[in-house]
Amino acid sequence: MVAGKFQIRTAQDALAAHEACHDEFRIPEDIYEKYLNYEFPPHKRTNCYVKCFVERMGLFTEEKGFDEKAIIAQFTAKSSKNLAKVSHGLEKCIDHNEHDSDTCTWANRVFSCWISVNRPIVRKTYIEN
Numbered sequence: 001m002v003a004g005k006f007q008i009r010t011a012q013d014a015l016a017a018h019e020a021c022h023d024e025f026r027i028p029e030d031i032y033e034k035y036l037n038y039e040f041p042p043h044k045r046t047n048c049y050v051k052c053f054v055e056r057m058g059l060f061t062e063e064k065g066f067d068e069k070a071i072i073a074q075f076t077a078k079s080s081k082n083l084a085k086v087s088h089g090l091e092k093c094i095d096h097n098e099h100d101s102d103t104c105t106w107a108n109r110v111f112s113c114w115i116s117v118n119r120p121i122v123r124k125t126y127i128e129n
Helices: 011-025 029-036 046-056 068-076 080-093 103-126
Strands: none
């Protein structure tokens, strides 16, 4: 697979990714409702669900981890005023899996750290009003 230029994803893309990951991991509805609101509570399937979601959204690959440029592009496309917060979250949270975690744990560890600072931006970007 040849990596192309990152395409900004829409709220419809986010919902499609959620639905695909929901089907793949058979997430209970009460937990899934939280995921749709970008809250990822501890659950036996949360780590792999988050990995599935960020992969489908073009933000993460098993080989390279998180694509910082894609994350910045995605979450500053509507408003460049988000840049400082998005970048700060990346500086604080990105790791290159020095812990040698499985990829699901790695994806969720980094994304959970980053979204704790950026949840309002993610919701504005990925949830239709």
